[in-house]
Every structure is written in structure tokens, then in C-alpha cells.
Amino acid sequence: MSSKLLEGKKGIIFGALNELSIAWKVAERAVEEGAEVVLTNTAMALRMGETAKLAEKLNTILIPADATNVEELDHLMKETMKHFGGPFDFILHSIGMSPNVRKGRHYSDLDYNYLDKTLDVSAVSFHKVIQTARKNDALKPWGSIVALSYVAAQRTFYGYNDMADAKSLLESIARSFGYIYGREKNVRINTISQSPTPTTAGQGVKGFDYLMDFSERMSPLGNASADECADYCLTLFSDYTRKVTMQNLFHDGGFSNMGMSLQAMQQYNKSFEYDKEHPFD
Numbered sequence: 001m002s003s004k005l006l007e008g009k010k011g012i013i014f015g016a017l018n019e020l021s022i023a024w025k026v027a028e029r030a031v032e033e034g035a036e037v038v039l040t041n042t043a044m045a046l047r048m049g050e051t052a053k054l055a056e057k058l059n060t061i062l063i064p065a066d067a068t069n070v071e072e073l074d075h076l077m078k079e080t081m082k083h084f085g086g087p088f089d090f091i092l093h094s095i096g097m098s099p100n101v102r103k104g105r106h107y108s109d110l111d112y113n114y115l116d117k118t119l120d121v122s123a124v125s126f127h128k129v130i131q132t133a134r135k136n137d138a139l140k141p142w143g144s145i146v147a148l149s150y151v152a153a154q155r156t157f158y159g160y161n162d163m164a165d166a167k168s169l170l171e172s173i174a175r176s177f178g179y180i181y182g183r184e185k186n187v188r189i190n191t192i193s194q195s196p197t198p199t200t201a202g203q204g205v206k207g208f209d210y211l212m213d214f215s216e217r218m219s220p221l222g223n224a225s226a227d228e229c230a231d232y233c234l235t236l237f238s239d240y241t242r243k244v245t246m247q248n249l250f251h252d253g254g255f256s257n258m259g260m261s262l263q264a265m266q267q268y269n270k271s272f273e274y275d276k277e278h279p280f281d
């Protein structure tokens with residue numbers, strides 16, 4: 001279903017690693033809707049992942065950049081402007097990684113060097129991307145910047161570990177920079193808080209399958225898929241959302257506003273019946 005919503009728009013997409021990646025779906029859908037994109041990821045991800053395949057499919061270029069490295073981001077902005085022949089319209093930041101999660105460190109026993117890395121890759125990189133774009137005057141007026149977040153930024157989810165702190169910071173950067181870039185150039189900055197999604201990063205979270213199942217059952221509309229997330233991103237790149245900025249927008253089938261569902265209540269009560277029947281188990 002294409003309506004050429006993004007006809008004439010151009011942007012950078014960070015974070016397409018493989019077909020499961022949310023950024024992969026966003027890039028594909030953006031092009032379907034008439035946009036031109038430049039893809040970027042770390043040199044390591046470009047070697048290990050399948051981003052080159054996507055660039056070929058979308059007939060576009062791939063520029064390596066580590067989003068924690070300001071020089072590489074500066075090079076990316078300059079090369080992208082050269083490629084597009086000037087400033088462009090949108091940026092997707094779809095980046096996350098926690099060495100504490102990867103190495104199974106408990107939140108009460110964090111490695112602080114790893115925590116620095118988590119915060120730099122998953123949150124401060126968002127600031128670096130925006131600051132570098134602004135210094136290069138890379139975005140057109142009414143441009144749009146989107147990053148992806150998770151509800152654990154605001155509620156406690158066992159297993160999400162230090163990524164919860166990174167996501168809180170990410171959402172805060174959208175507000176703080178959204179004010180500055182908005183006043184100055186009408187550039188809008190938002191985060192989308194997405195349902196658990198079975199991607200490489202998602203599946204690294206402890207108990208991910210249970211989390212997905214729980215939120216699927218708890219959300220009146222069910223979990224939002226990566227494809228549905230891509231569609232939502234496109235609306236934020238489009239001209240139909242020009243006055244939406246500094247927001248964290250939930251794209252989660254209603255999960256974030258649920259407290260208790262009938263099914264969850266019944267399941268909860270059943271666990272007590274089991275306890276009565278098996279008092280010594």
C-alpha cells in the first residue's frame with residue numbers, strides 16, 4: 001500500500017543490520033513511499049550484517065559511521081549532503097546496545113565501563129547525531145528526527161537492565177534538543193516507544209519471549225510489529241505531523257496505559273489455586 005507520502009523527501013537511516021531490524025523496514029517503506037535514503041551503520045555491523053544487500057536493493061549508498069564518534073558523524077553528514085545535493089528532510093536513529101545485557105550482568109552488579117558504553121551507544125549518540133546535523137546545517141526547515149525507545153524508560157521491567165536508563169536519557173534528549181532545533185529551524189524531534197519486537201537487539205533482553213507474550217496478551221490491540229513501526233515512523237517524517245515535537249509517542253497496541261486485564265487477573269488467581277492444591281511443592 002503506497003501513497004507516495006514521502007515523495008521528494010530525503011533522509012539518513014541508522015541501524016539496519018538485517019531483515020529483522022526495525023530500521024530495515026523503515027528504509028524499505030520510506031523508499032516505497034517515494035523517499036530517497038542513505039543507509040549507515042558501524043563498520044563492524046557492515047561486515048557482519050546484511051546492510052549492503054539492502055543498499056543494493058534500494059539502489060542507494062551506504063556510509064559507515066559509528067554513532068558514538070563525532071568525526072565519523074561529521075563525515076556522514078557532509079557525504080550525505082553531497083549525495084543529496086544539499087540539506088535533507090529526516091533522520092532515523094534506530095540504535096541500541098548494552099554490554100551489561102549482553103554479558104548477563106545483573107542491574108545490582110553493573111560493570112560501569114559497560115554502563116558508559118550503553119549510555120553512549122544507546123542515548124548520547126542521539127545527541128551527537130542531532131548536534132552534528134545542526135552544526136552542518138544538514139536538515140531543511142520542518143525536518144524530522146526520530147529515535148526508538150521502549151516503555152522501560154518510564155516503568156520498571158525486570159531484565160531490561162541499564163537499557164532502561166539509556167532510554168530515559170534518549171527521551172529526555174528529544175525534549176531538550178527538540179526545543180532548541182524547533183525554535184531555530186522548526187525541526188521536530190520525537191521518540192517512538194515501540195512494543196517488544198523480535199530483532200537481534202530485542203532478543204538479547206533477558207526473558208524476551210515471556211515479555212513479548214505478556215505484552216501481546218495485555219495490549220488490547222496486540223504488540224506492534226516492526227512493519228507497523230515503520231509505518232508510524234513514516235508519518236513522523238511526513239508533512240502531516242509538522243506540529244508534533246518533543247514527544248515520546250507510544251506505538252504499543254495500548255500496552256502502556258493498561259494496568260490489569262481480565263485474562264491476567266484470571267491467570268493470577270489460578271496461580272493461588274495451584275498453591276492451595278500443592279502447598280508443599
Ligand SMILES: NC(=O)c1ccc[n+]([C@@H]2O[C@H](COP(=O)([O-])OP(=O)(O)OC[C@H]3O[C@@H](n4cnc5c(N)ncnc54)[C@H](O)[C@@H]3O)[C@@H](O)[C@H]2O)c1
Binds near residue numbers: 021023195202
Ligand atoms: N526490538 C525491540 O524489542 C525494541 C523495542 C523498543 C525499541 N527498540 C529500539 O529499536 C532500535 C532498533 O533496534 P532493533 O530492535 O531494530 O535491533 P537491531 O539489532 O536490528 O538494531 C540495532 C542497531 O544498532 C546498531 N548499532 C549498535 N551500535 C552502534 C553504533 N555505535 N553506531 C551506530 N549503530 C550502532 C547495530 O549495528 C544495529 O544495526 C533500538 O534503539 C532499540 O532499542 C527495540
